[in-house]
Amino acid sequence: EKITIGFLWLLEHCYSISKDRNYNENNTNTFFLYIILWLSYKLNQITGLKFTKINDFYTNQVNNSGKYSEFISDSSKFTDLNGFIDKQKDLLNINIEDLSKFYDASKLICSMYGKIAQNKTVDTLLNAASFVSKYKELNNYNIEDTARKINKSQNTTKSPEKTSATNSVQTSEQNSELISAQTSEVTSSSSIGNKLFTVLSVFGAIAFFLGISYKYSLFGFRRRAQKQYLREKIKNIKNRMSH
Template sequence: MDNQICKKFQDLLKNFPDELDNNKKYKFNDDKPFQKYCNSNCDADLGKINAGCLYLFNEIFEDSSLKNHNKISIVEYIMIWLSYMLSLKENELKDSLQHFYRTYINGSGHYNKSIIGVENYSSYKDLLNKKKYFEDMDNNIISNFYKAFKLLCELYTLFDKNNQDCKTFSEKANQFVKKYNELSGDHNNINVSSYKQVLCTLSTDYDNFINKCNDTHCCKSSTLPTIDKNKIPVNCPEQTIQISDAASSPSIAKKLIIVLSIFAAIPIFLGIAYKYSLFGFRKRAPKHLREKIKNIKKKMVH
């Protein structure tokens, strides 16, 4: 997650708002970015959402400048957006996301588009199928995840390396941490693996933002709030990757130096031990020989 990714979402929302119009319909403010995804069917509500979803995938996964991003976690945010947009209007069967899967993801070829640079996934459909657990999430949960995601994106887009004041970030940061704490305090869902996965993604990207801000000393006047580590799910996948790849890299180097030093020292110690063992043998040999001669003489006398 960074301001490049968030800008993709903000460009989408500028042209396709995340709220219904006065007639309770989805509306494009500007349909030009979505025309190539519409297939003459963007008059329908789901057609608009489908065009918005394909727009996000193509903008993010075809942008070579984003090749080093964790695109699996980005799919999480696309699913949060998709689920939230679908939750604004329910179909008669009240299975909006399932219906979308049947109609557009499984029912058309657009999501079978080949992708590169994402290990173990060959198409948009593969990526979406990995996140199908959103189908089982309540709309209230989706709404809260979406609010947290938007706050996080606002933080990233507000970030300015030349800004030495925390004032522009503190309000949004406090709002995000408050919303995150609400989500992590939901005892009815906190033990659900899919729920914890989304919390992991949010907490990891917020911690990355804090680190980015600290690295550039953007908050000299005050410190931004941090997430209580007790509120981050145990064995958080993204969190583990972040720690091992970034925070622990110096310690890994130190450990490697220690191991190499040990291997280098072993031959030296073995050489010293061998030398002293020979020296001891040389000292013991004459004494041992003299004792043997004495014993032989005694036997001859007797």
């Protein structure tokens, strides 16, 4: 139940962003991607989980449980929640275990983005080396199809900010390759290059979102009336569950 509440709380933030006139669907999709990565990671930690896909979890725990009908109804007043979820079917139908493997790697990309902004070169290289290690771990699994589905769910367009963020991530990856070459066996560069491009484009989108979300917070999105309204609804649900 805590995971479900956390998921709905993040959804509420996601739709607050979607209502701002300065933001578009691409930004919302990227936020939603990170929500799903987090959710899959948390669900995968549950022993004996009966769901294999995020869509199964959403259908049973949110849509059909009856506990969150008020949240869904109130969300629909501001956005087409069901329509948005329907557009994410490719992402939601990825196996939870496969999707969860991207979470740790995405955190490293996020950390690199922050370190680059702070000009902390050493920390950035350490994060980059850890990312290469995590990538090699992912590379032992059949994750290319999963990465392609994640990319398809984004449909992001190029912008100066995204180009800058992606270039920063790619630069860090190049530096990390140098570290990795000194600390581990050499892997086929062409094979890694082709696969890593697909994976990095996913994490580049996440890094891009971190930049815009920080700027968005500076403009006081926490004061939005719709957001406050939905937060109160989730709070009421939690209070009823605790009694």
